[in-house]
Amino acid sequence: MANFILFSLLIVSLPFLATAASCGGSCRDLNDCDGQLICINGKCNDDPDVGTHICRSGTPPSGGGGGGSCQPSGSLTCAGVTKPTYTCSPPVTGSTSAILTLNDFSAGGDGGGPSECDNMYHSNTERVVALSTGWYAGGSRCGRMIRITARNGRSTTAKVVDECDSRHGCDAEHAYQQACDNNIVDGSDAVWKALGLNEDLGRVPVTWSMA
CATH class of the missing domain: 2.40.40.10 (RlpA-like domain)
Known part of the structure; x- marks a missing residue:
């Protein structure tokens, strides 16, 4: 019984553990994507207006901002x-x-x-x-x-x-x-x-x- 309760709590908690998606992740809007990535056709991708290359090169743009920490430029x-x-x-x-x-x-x-x-x-x-x-x-x-x-x-x-x-x-x-x-x-x-x-x-x- 205890194991069943623990399993149920984990299932209920999962929605609150969701994190922003990285390159190629599914999305509905800007909030679903990590850092400067934007939602294009349901997938998180580089922002063409900013010219980021996070998904193409795997490295954040100058000064950070690709997720993780944002360092001074x-x-x-x-x-x-x-x-x-x-x-x-x-x-x-x-x-x-x-x-x-x-x-x-x-x-x-x-x-x-x-x-x-x-x-x-x-x-x-x-x-x-x-x-x-x-x-x-x-x-x-x-x-x-x-x-x-x-x-x-x-x-x-x-x-x-x-x-x-x-x-x-x-x-x-x-x-x-x-x-x-x-x-x-x-x-x-x-x-x-x-x-x-x-x-x-x-x-x-x-x-x-x-x-």
């Missing part, structure tokens, strides 16, 4: 502060940990130029976000909705419109700001309000997934 000194730069972000899962930051996507706002996805500015009343370079994935998530969940239990959806550049910064194009960390969801005022968060905090831990 260099460093950048801005206003006397040196930070690592990244071409990759942590692997995307069904509930990816991130840091939510606040951005003004309107003309003259924090982001400098218009959003990369549509070359437009966006009102503070729009629920829009920029994703760190690895998660932005060369624009493959442009226009797609993600779901963001705060620790207070509230969640909201937002549209991906821009990249939070983890490689470059401290210039006019990036409003003279430091390069982004590689785990950033940079949200508009409307995103913070929808989550019921205090904007004065500036940085808040959240999780996100494709909506």
